[in-house]
């Protein structure tokens with residue numbers, strides 16, 4: 001397999017590398033260097049990941065007593081496990097020189113990152129993502145956090161990692177439904193930023209964990225995210241910027257919220273959301289009507305839904321969209337496409353139009 005060069009996320013004094021080839025050796029090297037410098041090391045993971053990939057941490061030089069195994073699943077991104085994780089560090093008298101690694105998907109990455117941002121007002125943080133979603137999305141960009149009973153990701157901090165180690169071979173044990181969910185974010189990058197990338201995805205037959213082209217595809221996604229994040233790290237741009245990464249997500253969050261978390265994997269809701277965002281762009285006169293077929297074909301070919309599994313109430317979906325924390329000045333804010341591969345933020349979309357769009361995916 002050809003070597004894939006590391007990528008640097010350009011954030012001035014906080015720039016950091018993302019490794020793609022031979023990453024577990026890079027990890028082993030960095031762990032040894034931290035130890036040689038007298039630093040202490042801890043790693044948070046989840047029980048399923050540790051069972052599926054039992055050798056990775058030992059081979060990289062971590063010791064059993066340094067590992068905190070948390071339950072798998074979204075519930076771990078909570079105040080309860082945040083507190084447990086902090087106590088693990090404090091109980092072992094970890095101090096400022098401690099380097100915290102996250103070995104897992106977006107749940108472990110988000111929780112560990114927030115612990116790293118908070119413990120002793122901030123310790124060094126490293127990511128070893130193990131899901132497709134965390135490789136292409138959550139491990140890049142520095143958003144960390146946990147959920148509250150009142151809503152997802154309501155508490156958190158921007159805390160950039162020191163390095164990210166991506167080894168796509170780890171995806172061989174990932175359930176196929178989770179792999180497909182990660183593909184929604186991959187497709188999203190093509191639609192929002194890079195028409196050539198979208199075309200390449202159209203040409204690939206079926207992408208799996210062992211596809212030779214996967215690592216290059218993951219790198220392309222990270223490069224797009226890194227470029228957008230470098231220009232608008234804290235999502236403060238008045239228009240465009242980091243918000244563009246939410247293409248399809250205003251719809252997706254409403255679906256997850258109304259269906260109840262767990263009914264749809266996030267990426268499955270994003271599949272439907274990307275279909276709706278494409279339709280919205282057509283209705284706004286921004287893209288060609290034929291693009292809907294291209295978008296739907298690609299989403300469905302990756303094993304993702306483009307319509308709801310069972311009808312959801314339009315009133316509930318609209319109310320959930322009103323509560324979206326990305327709205328500005330009480331107005332619905334969407335990300336649409338000016339052209340396939342070129343997203344824009346669009347404010348003040350007519351509610352009647354959005355209701356009509358919901359009907360096309362089976363809402364009632």
Ligand SMILES: NC(=O)c1ccc[n+]([C@@H]2O[C@H](COP(=O)([O-])OP(=O)(O)OC[C@H]3O[C@@H](n4cnc5c(N)ncnc54)[C@H](O)[C@@H]3O)[C@@H](O)[C@H]2O)c1
Pocket residue numbers: 046047048049052053072073074077104105106107108110130131132133134137138139140141142143144152153170171172173174175178266
């Ligand atoms: N910080 C960000 O910018 C950002 C971006 C997108 C999503 N997120 C967050 O990411 C989270 C979702 O992350 P996710 O989709 O990675 O889910 P996840 O972390 O829950 O992992 C999905 C499932 O796969 C299992 N798993 C992980 N890696 C495995 C492997 N290699 N082999 C076998 N099983 C494995 C996990 O135990 C879990 O059951 C959400 O909380 C979401 O809010 C954050």
